[in-house]
Amino acid sequence: METDDVPIGITLQHYAFFFDIDGTLADICSRPDKVRIPPSRLSVLSGLAGAGGAWGVVSGRPLAEIDALLFPLRVPAAGVHGAQMRADPHQPMDTALMPLPSTLLRQLQNAVAALPGILVEQKGEVAIAVHYRACPQYEAEVTKRVEALVRADTRWALQHGKCVVEVRPAAVDKGKALRALMQAPCFAGRRPLFIGDDLSDEAGFAAAQALGGKGIRVGEGHTRAQHRLANPDALEAWLKRLMTPQGIRACGNEREDAS
Numbered sequence: 001m002e003t004d005d006v007p008i009g010i011t012l013q014h015y016a017f018f019f020d021i022d023g024t025l026a027d028i029c030s031r032p033d034k035v036r037i038p039p040s041r042l043s044v045l046s047g048l049a050g051a052g053g054a055w056g057v058v059s060g061r062p063l064a065e066i067d068a069l070l071f072p073l074r075v076p077a078a079g080v081h082g083a084q085m086r087a088d089p090h091q092p093m094d095t096a097l098m099p100l101p102s103t104l105l106r107q108l109q110n111a112v113a114a115l116p117g118i119l120v121e122q123k124g125e126v127a128i129a130v131h132y133r134a135c136p137q138y139e140a141e142v143t144k145r146v147e148a149l150v151r152a153d154t155r156w157a158l159q160h161g162k163c164v165v166e167v168r169p170a171a172v173d174k175g176k177a178l179r180a181l182m183q184a185p186c187f188a189g190r191r192p193l194f195i196g197d198d199l200s201d202e203a204g205f206a207a208a209q210a211l212g213g214k215g216i217r218v219g220e221g222h223t224r225a226q227h228r229l230a231n232p233d234a235l236e237a238w239l240k241r242l243m244t245p246q247g248i249r250a251c252g253n254e255r256e257d258a259s
């Protein structure tokens, strides 16, 4: 599908905004623990609700990290691709899924331990990510070793991403997470808008579109999203424009929402 460079037809008042974190609200960097969301972006996010917006987060990261990265904001969120759910930010998260067996965790760690530069990230009890950003030459080898350990067990799925291969519960994905969050009263009557940058976000775009909403891909790459923004800075600037009356007119929102 061809994507527009400027998302049109989107109003804060009519859409429920769902953001991915890495590569969308935060720039990609060398290690997951170095990521920060810039204060200017947090400030824009904190103004969305006051301007008529409703938003949440659907991320591959655990909920505790989502909260820490967004602090002091706390919003409806899905963590670990939907394995951790919290539609009401004032309630504890829902984690009904089976944890990864400790034997599988050990096998995964052992399988890549001898490859220099590999970073293993344990995500709660339900998923594990093997990062090869510091040693991209091992992409094929890491993928082969991780796949070999989970191929025979349909409870787990491989999730490929930017310099990472993850093992997550097969029962979850960002599309299912978005559908579950859309049941929350704060999103009632709105259409979903999913904003993300990576392979795992394609399920979110598909679900948003199936529910009458839209997708915005941040950055390059093939996507099923209808719209595209160049990078997290461009997303921040676009959100700022959406919050002004001039921006609403310039983006053509009244046209589509009146139809």
Ligand SMILES: O=P(O)(O)OC[C@H]1O[C@H](O[C@H]2O[C@H](CO)[C@@H](O)[C@H](O)[C@H]2O)[C@H](O)[C@@H](O)[C@@H]1O
Residues within 6 Å of the ligand: 020, 021, 022, 023, 024, 027, 028, 029, 030, 031, 032, 035, 058, 059, 060, 061, 121, 123, 129, 131, 133, 161, 162, 163, 164, 166, 198, 200
């Ligand atoms: O769904 P997201 O919120 O985008 O999370 C996806 C994964 O993001 C993190 O990894 C990615 O970002 C890192 C920091 O920029 C980068 O070093 C890494 O190469 C990327 O894959 C996070 O570590 C994962 O747990 C998330 O699933």
